[in-house]
Amino acid sequence: MNKKTICITTLEYPPDIGGVGESVHRIAQMLVSSGYEVHVAVFRSKQRLVDDGSVRRASCKTRFQDGVFVHRIKSAVRDDLQEIQDFFSDIYFQLNFLHHQYNFDLFHAFFLNETGYVTTLLAKENDLPVINSVRGADLHKHIFNPKNHAQIAWVLENSDWVTFVSQDLRKRANAIAPSVKLKSSVFWNSIAPINFTKLRTPPLVSELSGIIIGSSGRFRDKKGIEFLLDACSELIKEIDLTLLLIGNFVEKERKYWQQELKQCCLGSRLRITGITTRQEALAYLPHLDIFAIPSLTDGCPNALLEAMLAGCAIVGTRVDAIGEILEDGVDGLLVNPGSSAELKTALLSLAIQPQLCKQLGAAAKIKAQQKLHPSIEKQNWIDIYQQVLTTSATATLPEVSLV
Template identity: 25%
Template structure:
């Protein structure tokens, strides 16, 4: 069978997703460079198509969802896998799924589910004449990818973000996933170092760094001056993002008589807890929770803010920080994971210890009262983004990786 030399399957646990717009940009960028990228999602995107922009609607419509596989055709397709790839490959992959499954009844059941999804994916890839599978994140989707390779002998690569994968490296079977991959992209040196920690040294050469990025022209259409110094935080409302620390820092500053407005943009499991904290601290008039917003609306928020704060406990290298820097906002974040590869403390932003509300309040106070320092951070931030986090340059690097490992051309 003739295979398209530039055909790729992109597998993600949930695609498209509001928090993964960088994957959408990546897919579109690779297509613009001549690659045929077919997208596969383990779970369905449950967002209302009418609330999505045109590009997201198209991706939602054209993405294969493994959990929505037609029950009428599933048995036939599973038989096709046995027929095309042989009983040995099928049973070897089933044995591998059992070996790598988490202990316990639920773990074994999930392992069988991943194996079944891998069988369906292998069948679909053969129909599409695709022989390379790329998986974002080292989570359950990457286990499906590993099993798919064992069934079909396709080539396999991952993009590893961290830090979630590293919190349970044994449970996620990172060592086995690294061994099975033909090559691996990490979005930061930090992620690469952690993957090296959990894998055998003979596999380190297959792990390389290709960063995410932001468009050079990303910026609000116009900046809207505000009467009160406005602090913006964009991210999922979850314990890992540290929004509670920001509220405590604002409470400290308010006790000193300083006036601030805070906008928390996002939705998530911590919303009720944050609302309760606002009530306890009596910050309801100073803090606004916007809920989830579209990309365009978030861009407008960047234009209405004076400072961006992301007080996270766990991150990769957040694209929202890149967006804020590109939007001309001075930024404060935490000295964790890959963030110091983006923000150099005292040069293009401030970094504080995670969980330290007093250090965060000091950093906010410093920037709120020093326009010259804010301007210097903004200028240096643009230099950093252009040098290391330019989306087009990094997409060129990623496309080159695919060209070197998968054949085809690099536009």
């Protein structure tokens, strides 16, 4: 049997920072270990502009990285205002060139409205199967841009298969493109085992006091951090606590978050690590009394899975995979998104019941080890790939009579 050649398209890939990149890397390794030849094409529209007024040709730089062919594509910059259609045209040309060079058997795009569109168009023109994977922001945020709606709907309708990391995301996709319900599946991200005892104690731990409440990630609009700030500002009137934010706020929202931080009443009891390595971020988790993930929308966040594996007592919101993975009162506490009052109540409940913290944390760790193990996600992907490739191979075009 000939080795099948897969082309995955994505907005980011390690060493780029981001959850989508981490997921694509994990999935690419699963496919390589299952006998596929895997190519990852990385591109995003944010890279189409330059700050220094320089110009450049379109390019594609290829590197063999951890058994995967990684192609980093850049569009040309010919003037100060690089139009989005010029970007997509350049990307399509480079991606098509890669296809003629490597003869891909299947395309797989992560994110609908950039990678998904150009990838699906190329696949359909070459009569090749295409899988699109919805990660969260594409249907929770970008769908509300009227310019994106028709494009996203077209991608969903023309996919051979669509995957989702939460039932909420599939429900929205079904509303946009009803055919999705017949060619889609939902399953969570996975997380590989981590030995937290071998991680070096991070620098801020010795400076934290009271009940340590933590959250981690790239903090932005969807993360609901303002409601956590409000909850802790009220909670500190009743208990001694420190709120530790492991990560930092995204640059484009910095002015907003500076205002939020200025208005909260935590003072020195709020600590922000800034951008850290993943190893350092993980090392903080065993030192937390409570892990809070107050997201308004969030797909299937890696931060949740890492906290579960660390055995943290977790307070999360009833959104996306957070509300699907955690069972309220069994392996975490769930609150409604956007409610500072509910967050405060849940955090206080855990703060005054250390035994409950231990109980919920232990149950969360067991669930992560058993139901979020990479072997489960790997089998889900292999099943989908085999099904899509088999269906494509057996499909026959109708005969056309020439008159």
